[in-house]
Every structure is written in structure tokens, then in C-alpha cells.
Amino acid sequence: xxxxxxxxxxxxxxxxxxxxxxxxxxxxxxxxxxxxxxxxxxxxxxxxxxxxxxxxxxxxxxxxxxxxxxxxxxxxxxxxxxxxxxxxxxxxxxxxxxxxxxxxxxxxxxxxxxxxxxxxxxxxxxxxxxxxxxxxxxxxxxxxxxxx
Numbered sequence: 001x002x003x004x005x006x007x008x009x010x011x012x013x014x015x016x017x018x019x020x021x022x023x024x025x026x027x028x029x030x031x032x033x034x035x036x037x038x039x040x041x042x043x044x045x046x047x048x049x050x051x052x053x054x055x056x057x058x059x060x061x062x063x064x065x066x067x068x069x070x071x072x073x074x075x076x077x078x079x080x081x082x083x084x085x086x087x088x089x090x091x092x093x094x095x096x097x098x099x100x101x102x103x104x105x106x107x108x109x110x111x112x113x114x115x116x117x118x119x120x121x122x123x124x125x126x127x128x129x130x131x132x133x134x135x136x137x138x139x140x141x142x143x144x145x146x147x148x
Contacts, residue, residue, distance in 0.1 A: 039102055039104060040055050040056050040057045040102055040104070041055070041056045042054065042055045042056075042104065042106075049131065049132055050129050050130055050131045050132055051112070051129075051130040051132070052127065052128075052129055052130075053106075053127070053128040053129075053130060054125050054126070054127050054128075055076060055104070055125065055126040055127075055128070056124065056125060057078060057102075057121075057124060057125070057126050058124030059080070059100075059124065060078050060080055060121075060124075061080075061121075062121045064078045064079060064080045065077070065078045065119075065121065065126060066078070066079075067117075067119055067128070069108070069114050069117065072107060072108045072110075073105050073106065073107055073108065074105065074106045074108055074117070074128070074130075075103065075104070075105045075106075076103070076104050076105075076106075076126070076128070077101070077102065077103040077104070078100075078101065078102055079099075079100070079101040080099070080100050080101070081099050108130070111132050111133050112130050112131070112132065112133070113131045113132065113133045113134075116131040117129065117130055117131070
């Protein structure tokens, strides 16, 4: 008889970790490493005239993204599908599918000029510029010092 170790997982652990422990394999290995549902990381910087949102999404192309503004929500989504086939001289054919997608939504502040939003994608990072309405820009104020 062969004994195997059992590692208990606390109830707060994610389902994928539970499956990993139960089957002693990773969920990615069980489903195939080409299946991905993710939520990419986002950094938001505030500048005087705009906000800059940087979304990490390596491996995608510009055409994979869909960016919409509706009801004061900015929604960013992407979907990538690919398919490869390998044939050999033998009797089998191996076919692999790859599918990845995500969707993130952000509520926009009322001081965002929605019609001026722009986006660029370079080196795996989607950069979205959210311009502020001009009346909300931080303008330098001059202070006059009285000489006594």
C-alpha cells in the first residue's frame, strides 16, 4: 500500500488552491496552460491636467482590446483566441486551443472630460489618458509678498 501526504487547506483558501491540493497538480496544468481568465493589474497616476491609467496586458495586440465609456463607467475588455494544429506521420493529430479574456470597469469622476480619453498600447502595457476638465486643473497660484 502506498501512502500519500494530505495537506489540509483552510476554508479561506481559493477554490483553485483547494483543487491543486486535492489533485496534487495545478489548476493551470489540469486545464492546460493555454486557458486564461485574468484581471490585469492597473496603476492610476494623477497629474495636474489628467489621470494616466496603465494596465498590464502582455501578449495581446491593439486589436484585441475594446474600450468603452457608458453611464460614467470606463470598461476595458480584451479577448484573444488562437488555434494551432500539429500533424505527424502517425495516426494522431494534436490540436490546441488558446483562449484568454478579461473585463475591468472603472467609475469615472465627474471632472473627467470623457470625449478626450485616448489610449495607446506598447510593450504589453495599455496606457489610457483621462483628461480632466480644464476648470479642475491645478493651476499654480501666485502669491504677492508685501514688503514692510
